[in-house]
Amino acid sequence: MRPDPVAEAFARSEEWICDECGVELETAEVTLTYLGASFPAKIPRCPRCGMVFIPSSVALGKMLQVEQGLEDK
């Protein structure tokens, strides 16, 4: 099985901490929206201040795919 890029990104979130709050990131449910459509997504974020983490592999992978799909509707 090929590694899931999103899961991989989450693994990478362990490398980061919120600089302001000094705490580790935790996974949270957020809503992503684009062109009037919204999607629930699990994203690592700071449990205190809410600063999120979106790595380039997700922005340029999964998210881009969804964006392009919506643009061609």
Next chain:
Amino acid sequence: MDNRRMRELEEMCIQEDPPFCQAACPLGMDGRGLCSDLAAGTVDKARAKVEEGLPLPLLLCCICDEPCKKACPKGRSGDPISMALLERYSLENGKAPRKRPSFLSPRTDRIALVGSGLAAMAALESLRAKRYLPQVYIPDGDLAARLREDDRLPRDLLDETLERLLEGLNVAAESPSLEKLSEFDGVVIADGSPLRYPGPTDDITFATEVTGLFSLPLPSDSPSTEARRGLEAVLSLERHLQGASLESERTKKADRNTRLRAPEDDTPSEAIVPSGGTYSSEEATAEAARCLTCQCLICHPWCLYLQEYGGSPRKYIRTYHNNLIINKGNRTANRMIDSCTLCGLCAEVCPTGLDVGQASLESRRKMVDTGHMPPSHHDYPLRDMASALEETDFLLDPTGGSPEWLFFPGCQLGASEPRWVTESYRYLTDRLESVALWVSCCGAPARWGGREALYMDVMDLWIDRWEELGRPKVVTACSTCHGLLKERLPEGTAVTLWETMDKLGLPEEGAISAETVTVSDPCTARDDRTAREAVRNLLRRRGLALEEHPRSGRTTECCGFGGLVFSANPDLAKRSAARRVQEAGHPMVVSCAMCRELYARTGHPTWHILELLLSPEGKAPSPRPFPGWSARRENRKKLKAEMTSGTTPKKPSESLVMDEELRQNLDDRWIIEEEILKVIEEAQSGGSRLRRKDSDVYLAYSVLGERTLWVEYSPEGDRWRIHDSYSHRMTIQEVTR
């Protein structure tokens, strides 16, 4: 684009018109397809085509008068294609198409067929295929009477055919009276009959004044025409029985015309003569291979975009239209519509002048109007336009409001190299009485992106300002601005910098030496012969040896910037530029700042004409590389600052450190260094940021317009080292936990 307009444009493309042989064949035989099949060795397919195209195929191709030959362009300089021989070869060597047995019972209509000869036989074959069982009257007793005199027809073939045609039918060797015939539901009087309908008959349907009676004219000596008449009579008879219109759709078919132009590069060749009576396999293949596969697609070799999605422009326009009328589901042609550079080259080379760019632009407007224009396709150029109109727009007017001249270099010249604007402005002020300088954008990106209302706003503001200045004469340095301004300003008010310099004299005296240079015209100068000639004059006067790009002047191509293709389909734009520089034999000289940038980006040495005109006497300066989108933005700011306040601003890029590969990547993603710095500054002045454990590497983001831009960075001395930067358009809405 409504249905009518779409059809109008679609109709202009003649790509789907029949080839000459097919247009000339009364039976409409697909000769081009037959030749392609045989040249490719697919004989079974060829046979199927012949059986589909011809009634009594074997018989007909033995005696056909081949009107296709007269029309075939191979005949202009050698022998036309021997279609009948190829048909015969296919029938004798291809596998018979499998016929499905029909379990339907024969039709019960009472039908009569009177006559003999090819028309009667073709009619009979057609009637039988449609399951009619006609009463046959053969006045002279032999259905093939006249054909027997033709010694090209093998006896046994004729006998077999007759036996098959007449099997199970009532045959009478007599000439019935018209009165007798009136008992039938439908009648065809073919040739070879002494009985002839005395009144007028219709040329196309062969209908007479008697309903249901169809009478053919006197026999012709063209077997193909005869066979066609038989088929047409049966078609009429069938429509009569069904109560359908006899005429509908038939007039157009009857004058089977083609608007095709004969292919030009045709090398004369002689027909292959069969060594036996008929072709061997090698002979047939060789003969078929002589076919020119007549079709249009004249535009294809000129335009990479038209090759990209395949097929005829007719198909493109249909696809555009389908994409626009879709109600639900996916608009898969969005990117296709946005990939045309709107350069107008297709219209220039097309025999009917079809401008695909016009259709593409109209479709874009519709996409914008209905909210279906994908925001990402034109995001960067529209942001860049906004910046040129707001952040870096400036007017220098030493006359205090009434200049005689206005120099409008456009938004791209200074972005590429500020010196080109400052020095050409100095050149103009040295030689003309009162000249103002206005650096801004003409709104072209909005127009190309289909945002016509936005474009109109930009242009209206432009005109207002120009009127306030007392309507000065405008000198342009960009052929796009020039073309758009000419649309709005009174005739003769906008002149190019090149014409002006050609009149006023070279900026620098003395020759400049370089190996020969290839002159490449911008696509927006296609219609501007004066400007193109001025460019050449100036370069020659500077002592340069010029060579024309193979596609230049009226047939020049776009660099990939036009129509915003560089943003909507970057890969295609890059390939267009690459093809163009490959075809240039030497370093290129262009008179458009964007051509300069996109050709330089391929790595091909490319000068802007000003660079050669403004350099001191001696050797030509070495061509500059593509500065990158970030540096271009900074150049514009630098130009404005230097010209308006005399200071040189600190460039954002000077605060950033990154390796070359990353810089290149970010430039390809339209990530501007100025924006990167904005993200960092926000994060550093109290914004949120993440930190990589046990290091001083930070990750922060800002929402800039419609995008979220992320930057991974760390301090390095008094600068910032950039490790990565990327963006997305989805917004992070809310926490639902």
